[in-house]
Amino acid sequence: xxxxxxxxxxxxxxxxxxxxxxxxxxxxxxxxxxxxxxxxxxxxxxxxxxxxxxxxxxxxxxxxxxxxxxxxxxxxxxxxxxxxxxxxxxxxxxxxxxxxxxxxxxxxxxxxxxxxxxxxxxxxxxxxxxxxxxxxxxxxxxxxxxxxxxxxxxxxxxxxxxxxxxxxxxxxxxxxxxxxxxxxxxxxxxxxxxxxxxxxxxxxxxxxxxxxxxxxxxxxxxxxxxxxxxxxxxxxxxxxxxxxxxxxxxxxxxxxxxxxxxxxxxxxxxxxxxxxxxxxxxxxxxxxxxxxxxxxxxxxxxxxxxxxxxxxxxxxxxxxxxxxxxxxxxxxxxxxxxxxxxxxxxxxxxxxxxxxxxxxxxxxxxxxxxxxxxxxxxxxxxxxxxxxxxxxxxxxxxxxxxxxxxxxxxxxxxxxxxxxxxxxxxxxxxxxxxxxxxxxxxxxxxxxxxxxxxxxxxxxxxxxxxxxxxxxxxxxxxxxxxxxxxxxxxxxxxxxxxxxxxxxxxxxxxxxxxxxxxxxxxxxxxxxxxxxxxxxxxxxxxx
Ligand SMILES: Cc1cc2nc3c(=O)[nH]c(=O)nc-3n(C[C@H](O)[C@H](O)[C@H](O)COP(=O)(O)OP(=O)(O)OC[C@H]3O[C@@H](n4cnc5c(N)ncnc54)[C@H](O)[C@@H]3O)c2cc1C
Numbered sequence: 001x002x003x004x005x006x007x008x009x010x011x012x013x014x015x016x017x018x019x020x021x022x023x024x025x026x027x028x029x030x031x032x033x034x035x036x037x038x039x040x041x042x043x044x045x046x047x048x049x050x051x052x053x054x055x056x057x058x059x060x061x062x063x064x065x066x067x068x069x070x071x072x073x074x075x076x077x078x079x080x081x082x083x084x085x086x087x088x089x090x091x092x093x094x095x096x097x098x099x100x101x102x103x104x105x106x107x108x109x110x111x112x113x114x115x116x117x118x119x120x121x122x123x124x125x126x127x128x129x130x131x132x133x134x135x136x137x138x139x140x141x142x143x144x145x146x147x148x149x150x151x152x153x154x155x156x157x158x159x160x161x162x163x164x165x166x167x168x169x170x171x172x173x174x175x176x177x178x179x180x181x182x183x184x185x186x187x188x189x190x191x192x193x194x195x196x197x198x199x200x201x202x203x204x205x206x207x208x209x210x211x212x213x214x215x216x217x218x219x220x221x222x223x224x225x226x227x228x229x230x231x232x233x234x235x236x237x238x239x240x241x242x243x244x245x246x247x248x249x250x251x252x253x254x255x256x257x258x259x260x261x262x263x264x265x266x267x268x269x270x271x272x273x274x275x276x277x278x279x280x281x282x283x284x285x286x287x288x289x290x291x292x293x294x295x296x297x298x299x300x301x302x303x304x305x306x307x308x309x310x311x312x313x314x315x316x317x318x319x320x321x322x323x324x325x326x327x328x329x330x331x332x333x334x335x336x337x338x339x340x341x342x343x344x345x346x347x348x349x350x351x352x353x354x355x356x357x358x359x360x361x362x363x364x365x366x367x368x369x370x371x372x373x374x375x376x377x378x379x380x381x382x383x384x385x386x387x388x389x390x391x392x393x394x395x396x397x398x399x400x401x402x403x404x405x406x407x408x409x410x411x412x413x414x415x416x417x418x419x420x421x422x423x424x425x426x427x428x429x430x431x432x433x434x435x436x437x438x439x440x441x442x443x444x445x446x447x448x449x450x451x452x453x454x455x456x457x458x459x460x461x462x463x464x465x466x467x468x469x470x471x472x473x474x475x476x477x478x479x480x481x482x483x484x485x486x487x488x489x490x491x492x493x494x495x496x497x498x499x500x501x502x503x504x505x506x507x508x509x510x511x512x513x514x515x516x517x518x519x520x521x522x523x524x525x526x527x528x529x530x531x532x533x534x535x536x537x538x539x540x541x542x543x
Contacts, residue, residue, distance in 0.1 A: 002078040004044035008095040009405055010087065011204045016402040021330030030442050030466050032410065041411040041469065042096035050077045055148055056105040060126055064108060064150070067118045072109040072156070079107045083131075083151035086138030088503060089415040090480075092408060093472055104131065104145040109156040113271050116236045119152065120269070123532050124238045131534050132265040134209030135178060137201040139416070140501025142213065142264050146536035147543075154208060158271060166190050170231060170246065172274040175208025182207055187280050194280040196223040196314075199497075203398055208270045214262035216497035218397065221306075221452045222314030222360060225497060227261045229275045235260050237268030237527045246274050259523065264499055265534035266541055267527050278360075286366035287387035288357040290377050291347050295320050296427060298353040299449070301380035303423050306454050310372035311365065315358035315390070316452045320430065323446035323462075324354045331392075347383055355382065356390040413465045413476055417483055419492035422456040429490040430459055436486040440465050440479065451496060458496040500539050508540030 006013065018026075018037075026032045054075040065073050074080075080103040085091035094100070110116045123130045129149025136143060145151060154176030161182070162172040171193070173182060179195075179202040186193040198217040199205060205215070211233070216225040223229065232246040244257040260267060292298035298318045306312070319327060328334045328349070343349060357373055359366040374384065407414040421429050430447060437445045443465040451458040461483070467475055484507055488494065494504050494511040509517050517540060524531075524541045531543025 001047040002081075003047055004081070004095045004098050007048070007078075007082040007085075008044055008092050010401050012402070016406055018403065018406045019330065021332060022403065025326060025330055025444070026407075026410065026412070026464075029444050030412065030464065032466075036410060040409040042093075042472075043409065044096040044098060046098060048077050048081045048100075050081060050100055050103055052101065052103060052148075054080065054105040056128075056150075057126075060122060060128070061106065063122055064106065064119065067115050067122075068108055068110055072111065074107045075105065077103075080104055080151075082136075083107045083133055083143070083153065084145060086136055086141065086143040086501075088139040088141055088501075089404075089413065090473065090476060090503070091141060091144070092404070093476065096408065097473075102144070102146050102148055104151040105148045107133075107151045107153055109153050111157040113234070113236060113241075116152070116158075116269055116271065117241065119150070120236060120238055120532075123150065124530055127530050128532060129535050130269075130532050132208070132212065132269045134176060134212070135201065135205035137205040137209065138213065138499070138501060139503075140213070140264075140495075140499050141503040142499060142501035142534070142538060144502060144536070146502075149532070149535075152269060154269070154271070155206060158208075159206075161185050162272065164189050164193070164277070168246075169193075169277050170274055171195075171277050172272055173207050174272055175206060175211070175270045177207050179203060179205055179207075186277060192280040193277040195229075195275070196278050197226060197229060198397075200398060200401055203401075207273055207275075211261050211270055211273055212264050213499035213501075214497065215499075216451050216458075218317075218450065219314035219358075219360065220450075221316040222312050223278065225451070226275075227258065230257060230261060230273055231276065232274045233257045233260055233270055234272035235268040235270050238530065238532060239527055242268070262499065264501060264538050266524060266538045267533055281360070284361065284363045284366050286359050286370040287390040288370050288374060289385040289387065289389040290355045290357075290382040291324075291342060291385055292318075292353045292355065292377075292380060292382050293346055293348070294351045295353050295430070297380040298355055298382075299423075299426060301377040301382060302355070302449065302452060302457070304380075305373050305376050306452055308372075308376060310376065311359070311369035313357045313369060313373065314360045315356060315394070317356045317393075317448055317450045319354045320434075320447040321351050321353055322434075322444070323448055324352055325349055326444065326446055327354065342383070345383070346381075354385075354389065356393055358390055358394070407464065411467050411469055411472075413463070413467045413472070413479075415476075415480070416460060416462045417480075417487070418458055418460045418496050418498055419487045419494070420451075420456060420458045420496035421490075421492045425491040426457060426459065429487065429492050432490045433459070433461055433483060433486050433492075436482055437461065437463050442466055459492065502537050505537045505540040
């Protein structure tokens with residue numbers, strides 16, 4: 001029988017063990033002892049049993065069944081529970097507390113666009129809420145179903161590549177295709193291609209989810225965020241099907257596709273995406289890594305690289321001093337001969353910062369960009385660490401996603417928040433948010449920059465802090481509110497790439513302004529007049 005733990009776990013359902021380096025960190029910085037690692041706090045290991053039964057009308061259920069077939073509809077507790085939440089910290093906490101107050105009434109796995117159109121018509125007629133469901137990696141409460149209704153899971157059937165055009169360098173893909181299957185298909189097709197989009201959730205997120213939540217991958221500095229990659233979309237909405245056309249660019253008034261990118265299921269169901277592809281040539285990728293004496297000089301070097309016209313790296317990343325020290329500690333570098341050497345020559349622990357760079361493309365291009373970056377960063381007294389640290393980082397890139405379960409088993413709050421900021425405001429914002437986060441005792445705060453532009457960059461905050469047992473939800477809500485307010489009052493955006501969902505919705509009016517939110521609401525009212533699409537405050541929109 002499925003347990004709450006089965007559905008809260010990230011990806012691979014095996015239990016993930018913390019490595020010795022991380023255990024050492026938890027003991028030293030968070031005040032844990034060896035014996036604490038033997039217990040599991042709020043393990044969520046009971047069988048799922050929903051208090052709320054499915055409210056769906058028997059006649060309507062019959063109609064849905066006749067559309068998708070018996071094998072593609074479920075009202076089982078386990079299915080409804082696994083479609084109730086995404087993967088944000090408060091949602092995982094709720095699952096550990098075995099709280100699922102408003103699951104969907106049914107889960108549907110449509111096979112075709114035609115079926116989706118028919119399902120939408122029934123929902124529209126009967127005012128049934130409908131929540132599109134991709135990889136289930138949302139970290140904004142975007143998959144919650146506060147009004148019940150149906151969860152429309154696209155991953156079972158709507159998951160194929162429709163076309164690859166080697167002349168135009170485009171692919172058309174169905175929304176429910178997962179990242180690895182998409183990339184593998186492209187890598188092996190014709191002259192070999194890549195999608196160029198690798199969020200940390202890559203293994204368990206879908207192309208449709210990337211578009212709906214406006215995501216960013218690790219190579220975004222070179223290739224752009226998902227909104228820079230999409231050329232056209234097909235969206236099934238309650239008022240009809242919208243299929244935008246594919247052009248390299250156009251000036252036909254508003255860009256309609258962009259209205260749906262980041263719409264988080266609130267306007268319709270994205271079923272097909274035509275997007276750019278690029279050549280897959282991993283052998284050409286050139287890597288570099290550097291250490292800087294402090295965060296300010298690393299940020300300056302990064303900014304100059306972006307503004308100098310020397311070509312863009314694809315992966316471009318700086319860890320702040322605390323993230324750098326934690327990487328050194330957990331990877332066993334702390335206290336080594338190289339560590340002592342770096343400290344002796346002025347790269348002191350506590351202020352030094354790591355930078356990772358990778359450039360993709362033609363061999364001549366990658367070599368040239370890396371060599372120009374080396375020249376620029378040397379002026380900020382960066383010390384070159386060669387290519388290995390970046391390659392190592394890339395090899396374990398997806399691992400930290402699995403660490404949340406063992407950390408939460410210890411009663412540790414483990415969450416991330418991210419923002420975008422102009423260069424002039426970046427350091428004050430970094431300092432202010434760190435200061436706020438550090439107000440909590442025994443809190444580890446790691447910050448990095450990983451999506452970089454000519455005009456600014458993102459800041460990504462990861463924090464670990466022991467929770468008072470029994471007070472987890474209350475403590476988190478208050479702490480999280482303070483972080484968002486500190487970000488906004490220091491000129492950071494509400495989100496750079498996680499999206500808004502329901503968790504950040506309360507700040508949308510403050511962030512966008514009343515008039516802008518009203519404009520979004522007017523579009524919503526036009527396209528979804530009965531308010532059935534992912535209702536319940538997604539993006540701050542009212543049904
Ligand atoms: C460990 C971890 C790491 C992450 N790393 C990153 C990262 O590096 N970069 C990043 O940008 N994000 C990251 N995220 C957030 C998340 O992975 C992204 O938002 C991702 O784009 C969601 O894709 P999904 O397929 O899982 O969508 P889901 O979580 O299933 O859905 C997300 C939202 O989009 C809607 N939706 C999904 N599919 C469709 C569709 N076809 N049509 C209309 N609406 C739809 C849903 O209703 C929901 O509101 C991370 C999350 C986790 C848990």
